[in-house]
Structure formats: structure tokens, C-alpha cells
Amino acid sequence: MDPVKTDVLVVGAGSAGLRAALAAAEAGSMVLVLNKGPLGKSGISLVAGGGMQAPFHPDDNADLFFQDTINAGYGLGDQNLAAVLAEDACARVLDVERYGAKFARTADGQYFLSQFPGQSYPRQLSIVGGGLALVSALSIACKRHKNISIMDDFFMTGLLNHTESNLVSVTGAIGINLRTGYIVKIEAKAVIMATGGCQWLWEVNDCPADATGDGIVFAYRTGAELVDMEMVLFYPSVVIWPVSLRGAFVHYEYLASAIFDGNIYDRNGKPILSKPLPMRDEAMRMMNQAIMDGRGTVHGGLEWYIGDSPKEKNFIHTKLNTDQYNYIRANGIEPSTDRIQVAPGAHYLMGGIYINEQCETTVSGLFAVPECAGNFDGANRMAGNGLTATQVFGFKAGISAHRWAAAHSCRYPDKRSVDEEVERIMSKITAGNRIGAELFVLRHKLRSAVQRDLGVRRSAKGLAHLLSVTDEVQAELAIIRVPHVAVYNQQLMELLQLEVMCEISRLIAGSALLRQESRGHHFRFDFPERDDLHFLKHTRVVSAEKRAEFGSIPIKYNG
Amino acid sequence: MAASNKNIFVKIVRFNPTVDREPRLQEYQVESVEPMSINSVLARILDQDSTLAFRRSSCFKGRCGACILRVNGKDVLGCLTMVSPGETVTLEPYPRYSLIRDLVVDFSQPLHLENERV
Numbered sequence: 001m002d003p004v005k006t007d008v009l010v011v012g013a014g015s016a017g018l019r020a021a022l023a024a025a026e027a028g029s030m031v032l033v034l035n036k037g038p039l040g041k042s043g044i045s046l047v048a049g050g051g052m053q054a055p056f057h058p059d060d061n062a063d064l065f066f067q068d069t070i071n072a073g074y075g076l077g078d079q080n081l082a083a084v085l086a087e088d089a090c091a092r093v094l095d096v097e098r099y100g101a102k103f104a105r106t107a108d109g110q111y112f113l114s115q116f117p118g119q120s121y122p123r124q125l126s127i128v129g130g131g132l133a134l135v136s137a138l139s140i141a142c143k144r145h146k147n148i149s150i151m152d153d154f155f156m157t158g159l160l161n162h163t164e165s166n167l168v169s170v171t172g173a174i175g176i177n178l179r180t181g182y183i184v185k186i187e188a189k190a191v192i193m194a195t196g197g198c199q200w201l202w203e204v205n206d207c208p209a210d211a212t213g214d215g216i217v218f219a220y221r222t223g224a225e226l227v228d229m230e231m232v233l234f235y236p237s238v239v240i241w242p243v244s245l246r247g248a249f250v251h252y253e254y255l256a257s258a259i260f261d262g263n264i265y266d267r268n269g270k271p272i273l274s275k276p277l278p279m280r281d282e283a284m285r286m287m288n289q290a291i292m293d294g295r296g297t298v299h300g301g302l303e304w305y306i307g308d309s310p311k312e313k314n315f316i317h318t319k320l321n322t323d324q325y326n327y328i329r330a331n332g333i334e335p336s337t338d339r340i341q342v343a344p345g346a347h348y349l350m351g352g353i354y355i356n357e358q359c360e361t362t363v364s365g366l367f368a369v370p371e372c373a374g375n376f377d378g379a380n381r382m383a384g385n386g387l388t389a390t391q392v393f394g395f396k397a398g399i400s401a402h403r404w405a406a407a408h409s410c411r412y413p414d415k416r417s418v419d420e421e422v423e424r425i426m427s428k429i430t431a432g433n434r435i436g437a438e439l440f441v442l443r444h445k446l447r448s449a450v451q452r453d454l455g456v457r458r459s460a461k462g463l464a465h466l467l468s469v470t471d472e473v474q475a476e477l478a479i480i481r482v483p484h485v486a487v488y489n490q491q492l493m494e495l496l497q498l499e500v501m502c503e504i505s506r507l508i509a510g511s512a513l514l515r516q517e518s519r520g521h522h523f524r525f526d527f528p529e530r531d532d533l534h535f536l537k538h539t540r541v542v543s544a545e546k547r548a549e550f551g552s553i554p555i556k557y558n559g
Numbered sequence: 560m561a562a563s564n565k566n567i568f569v570k571i572v573r574f575n576p577t578v579d580r581e582p583r584l585q586e587y588q589v590e591s592v593e594p595m596s597i598n599s600v601l602a603r604i605l606d607q608d609s610t611l612a613f614r615r616s617s618c619f620k621g622r623c624g625a626c627i628l629r630v631n632g633k634d635v636l637g638c639l640t641m642v643s644p645g646e647t648v649t650l651e652p653y654p655r656y657s658l659i660r661d662l663v664v665d666f667s668q669p670l671h672l673e674n675e676r677v
Contacts, residue, residue, distance in 0.1 A: 037614065037616050037625070038614070038616075038625060038665075038666040038667070039666070039667070040623065040666075041614070041616060041623045041624055041625035041666060042614075042616040042625060043616070046616075046617075046618040046623050047618055047619055047620075130620075132618055132620070132622055132623055152665075152666070152667060153659070153665075178659075179659055179665070206619070208615070208616040208617050208618075208619075209615045209616065209617075210615075210616055242593055242595075243591075243595060243599050244594075244595050244596035244598070244599040244641070246599075247617065247619050248619045249619075323620040323621060323622055324619070324620050326621065327619060327620050327621045327638065327639065330621060330638075330639040330641070331596055331638075331639075331641065332593075332594055332641060434609075438606075438609075439609060440605070440606040440609070482609075483610070485575075485610065486575075486577060486578070487575050487576075487577050487578075487612075487659060487660045488612040488659055488660045488661075488663050490605070490609060490610075490611070490612050491609045491610065494609065
């Protein structure tokens with residue numbers, strides 16, 4: 001097993017990872033980017049709408065942006081991170097243009113800025129072609145840079161550590177080259193985690209199946225602290241039926257009186273939402289309550305409907321003539337007239353690997369970028385902060401990793417950490433037929449429990465139930481062996497991914513248990529009030545002696 | 560043959576270039592009373608046969624191209640292509656890139672087959 005060597009290793013080729021790679025490479029490091037799917041055709045950034053928040057409006061400024069972010073997050077956002085986000089947003093928007101993506105502009109050539117909820121001034125820029133166009137532009141820039149190599153179809157399974165006088169630092173990664181089946185060891189001076197969230201853990205979500213939270217679990221296993229893992233952002237109207245459209249969403253915002261004046265209806269045609277439209281978190285609780293009261297459709301959802309809109313047909317047609325809605329049409333549903341079955345679904349992970357303003361984690365040599373790192377948002381994220389964060393913190397992480405790599409020589413990974421990881425992977429493979437339960441049965445069991453107990457309504461009882469389901473799934477997973485297939489072993493990938501999903505389910509459930517209050521998107525119906533006295537602080541979880549140790553850390557105040 | 564109206568019949572070209580001498584055609588049936596996209600048909604088949612390899616990522620907008628493949632001889636996106644109960648479809652990998660296994664191709668390695676250009 002000859003190791004691959006690099007200065008900076010970036011895990012994940014979404015908008016965060018690619019931006020980090022460019023920053024490190026432009027500073028002079030040799031960079032290797034790992035991606036579990038194909039470049040530009042996998043990852044969560046592809047589904048992003050393309051909004052980026054930055055204070056370009058003449059009356060706007062970084063202070064207002066900072067304050068809006070903290071207010072939207074119910075006071076829980078990390079203020080040091082939110083300050084960096086606000087200060088660097090404009091510069092990173094200009095970088096995005098330098099890399100070749102385009103923003104919507106007005107007739108006189110200014111940035112077209114719209115005002116989204118929570119923004120003091122119009123602050124929302126829009127990338128032409130959405131998140132996909134951002135990833136395409138960054139991909140091309142990375143391919144052109146002589147210091148950057150990209151490895152597609154690489155399924156990472158863990159980090160490599162170097163221990164010196166009891167201090168652990170990260171010194172590379174190990175995983176499977178899916179095209180050959182070989183286990184590959186990568187030695188790196190610094191590693192940047194940019195693997196995104198874990199939305200696929202929920203049965204209803206609007207992300208690709210890649211979103212399994214791998215990087216968060218790898219960082220956790222190696223000793224990195226995680227913060228606010230219970231803070232998951234949900235979206236009210238994710239499509240649940242027909243099956244082919246699962247994962248797509250229709251705009252909740254379009255139901256507003258000023259746009260289509262539609263509503264979400266129960267199965268008897270009774271509207272659920274009041275007007276003006278409630279905030280998203282409140283709307284989702286109303287929807288969830290209606291479903292729990294037995295008012296849902298046979299498929300367990302509610303109906304998003306704008307067919308009786310008083311608005312001009314032309315206006316509706318134009319607004320719904322986008323790739324997103326044409327995709328829905330191609331799948332047999334006409335969004336302007338059909339009743340579309342929707343339910344609240346997982347949209348974004350606000351918590352994640354703890355980082356400081358330099359994107360350093362609590363483990364030396366390991367850096368991380370949102371979405372897999374947290375928590376600048378707090379308990380709710382403003383629209384347009386997701387992509388901005390990938391660019392602001394991607395840049396920071398790239399620079400920090402480069403500096404670390406330039407100051408340190410290559411540290412050999414502990415032989416034990418390599419041997420253990422190789423043995424762990426090999427032990428999953430059998431020369432014969434599959435042993436143990438069907439993976440999809442276990443996957444379904446876990447995801448439906450997460451959907452029910454870790455969704456928009458939570459309680460101590462439900463979370464305890466989820467933990468016992470997770471125990472059962474983990475026990476069954478432990479005995480599964482999959483056949484040896486050298487090339488693109490989808491079963492092995494699925495098995496290892498499901499292990500990660502179980503682990504992250506425990507971490508989120510444990511953090512949600514600890515937060516005995518309701519704040520933003522975290523709603524405990526057994527503790528329905530916000531409790532600043534006891535819970536204006538981050539939950540924290542760290543692996544101690546292979547057990548999860550839950551606790552809290554204070555909110556950081558800016559300055 | 561009432562049952563056939565509830566089934567979608569799928570033939571998939573299976574091939575692992577590193578061990579197989581030649582491709583073979585494998586047949587599957589997916590139960591459905593409504594039309595389904597090729598992507599969701601494949602997700603169902605994976606539950607029956609987890610040895611099948613195909614790319615599962617999606618942008619949910621019909622734009623990223625991760626699910627491009629050949630359906631009944633035509634190159635299409637699996638997320639935008641519907642198949643109805645009672646129909647039979649034959650799925651092959653997209654031929655312009657080198658094959659990794661089954662329906663998975665290497666998008667970084669175009670084949671440049673001049674005579675196959677459309």
C-alpha cells in the first residue's frame with residue numbers, strides 16, 4: 001500500500017471544498033481533493049438555489065449583516081464566526097465572479113439585490129444557474145490550477161492520526177478507490193473537511209443521497225468536538241409523492257399573498273396556514289400537527305396548491321418556468337394546477353464540527369468548512385448564508401491549512417491507526433454471499449425512526465425510542481458481510497455509510513436530549529418554551545474513551 | 560395478465576470490465592401502478608439486487624447529468640425520463656465515457672468516439 005502524498009488534503013468537492021482547495025493552492029500548497037462521486041455531478045451544493053448574502057447595498061454594512069444573522073439564529077450563532085461571515089462576504093462574492101460564475105444584474109449593470117426575510121436591506125445576490133453553476137465554475141478553476149489534483153469516486157472511511165507525547169494530530173486519510181477496490185492511504189500535512197451535512201438521514205429531505213454526514217463522523221471519531229448537532233434546518237414543502245419526485249421541493253414562500261396566494265391543505269381540502277404566512281418553523285409545526293392529527297393524505301403528507309391563485313396566468317407561468325419546476329413537470333405533475341403532496345423535510349445542518357474563525361477544529365492539523373462545520377447560524381439560518389459560508393470559510397480554511405502545512409513536516413500516521421482501519425474495512429467483506437440482514441431494510445428502519453423522532457417535533461420519549469432503534473440497527477449491521485466486488489462496490493459503500501448514519505443519529509439525538517428547551521428549528525414539545533437562562537449556550541459532544549460525552553460550551557461574544 | 564399492468568419490465572446491461580469477458584443482460588421487474596422515472600426505478604431495483612452499480616446523486620433539476628444513460632437506444636437523463644407500468648425498457652451505460660461498471664461511467668474520461676457523434 002504505497003501512500004499518496006500531498007500538502008493539503010480536501011475531503012469533498014462541493015462549493016466549500018473546491019473554494020478551500022483554490023485558496024490553499026493559490027497560497028502555494030499542493031492540494032488533493034477527494035470526492036465520493038463525480039466532480040460537478042454529486043454533492044449537496046448542486047441543489048442550492050444560488051442565493052448568496054453580501055452587504056453590497058449602499059445603506060447596508062457588515063455590522064447589520066452580523067446582527068441580522070445573530071437575530072435570525074435566536075441568539076445562538078457563534079458571534080466570532082458570524083462576524084467573519086459578514087466581513088468577508090463581499091470579497092468572496094467578487095472571487096466567485098473571478099472564478100467565472102455570474103450574478104444576476106440590473107439593467108444598469110449593478111448586482112440585482114433582493115430583500116429576504118430577516119435582511120435589514122436588500123442583500124440577496126443570485127448566481128445565474130444556481131449552486132450547480134457555482135460548482136461548475138470552481139471545478140474548472142481547480143482543474144486549471146497546476147497545484148490541484150482531484151480524485152473522483154474515492155470513498156473515504158477514516159482519518160489517519162499521528163500521536164506524539166499523547167497529542168493527536170491528523171496526518172491524512174484512508175479510504176477505498178471505488179474504481180479499483182484498493183484501499184488507499186493518503187498522507188497529508190493538513191486535512192480540510194468539507195463533506196456537507198447529513199440530511200439523507202431523514203426520510204423526507206431535499207438533498208442527494210450523498211448527504212450522509214461522513215466527514216462529521218470521521219472528525220468526531222478522531223477526537224474533534226462537535227457543536228449544536230441538534231440544530232437541523234427543515235423546509236416546509238418537500239415533495240413526498242409521487243415517488244419519482246422525492247427530494248424535490250416546491251417553494252413555501254410562493255404561497256404568500258404577494259406571490260401566488262396559495263396554501264397548504266389537509267386531505268379534506270381545509271387550509272392549514274394563516275395569512276400572512278407564518279415563519280417557516282411555525283408553519284412546519286402546524287403542518288406536522290395536522291399530519292399527526294390524522295389530517296394527512298394517504299401518503300402521509302399535505303397538499304401544496306396554487307391552482308386557485310388570483311394572479312395572472314402569465315405571471316404564474318413565468319415564475320414556474322424554471323429548471324426546478326420543469327423537472328417536476330417532466331415527472332408528470334403540473335405545479336400551477338396539480339395538488340402536490342409535501343411534508344417538512346431536512347434541508348441544512350447548522351451544527352457540526354466545531355471551528356474557530358480560522359476554521360481550525362479542536363484537533364491539530366484538521367480544519368473544517370460549513371456545512372459540515374458549525375455553528376455560525378445558531379437555531380435558524382437566513383436564506384443566502386449557506387453558499388456565502390462555503391466561500392468565506394472555504395477561503396479561510398484553505399489559508400489556515402496552507403500555513404499549517406508550510407510550518408510542519410510530514411508526520412507518519414500511527415501504524416495502529418492504519419492497521420485498525422484496514423482491518424475494519426476488510427472485516428466487512430466476505431468471499432461468499434452476503435451475510436446478515438438486507439441493507440435497505442435497516443436503512444429504512446433507521447430513516448423512518450429519525451423522521452418520526454428527530455424531525456420538527458421532538459421529545460425525551462421519542463428520542464429515547466430513536467436511540468433504541470439505532471441500537472438495534474447497529475447490532476444487525478455489525479454482523480453484515482458483503483461480497484467482494486473490486487469495482488464500485490456499492491454494497492460496501494452502503495454498509496459503511498449506514499454505520500456513519502447510525503453514529504450521527506446518536507450524536508444528534510443525544511444533543512437534542514440535552515437541549516431541554518425549544519429554540520428555532522429545535523422544538524421539544526415536552527419543553528415548548530425558549531429558556532435563555534439555562535440554554536443560551538452550545539451543546540457539545542466529544543468522543544472520550546470511545547463513548548460520547550455530551551456537555552455544553554458558552555456562547556462566544558464578539559470582541 | 561392483469562399483473563403485468565402493475566409491473567415495469569427492465570433489462571439492464573451488466574458488465575464489469577475487469578472480470579467479465581462480455582456484457583450480459585439482466586432482467587428485473589418493478590411493481591408500480593403509476594409512471595416512474597428511470598432514477599426511481601433504479602433505486603427500487605437496488606433494493607432487490609444490491610450488486611447493481613449506478614450513480615445515485617441528483618440535482619433535482621435535470622441539469623447535473625449524473626444520471627445520463629442510454630434508454631432503449633436513446634441517450635437521456637434518468638431523472639427526466641418516465642416509464643409506465645406494462646412497458647419494457649433496456650438500460651445501457653452512456654457510451655461516450657469509459658465504463659467503470661454496469662451503468663457507472665467515468666465522466667473525467669471521454670472516449671471521443673467520432674463515428675458515434677450525433
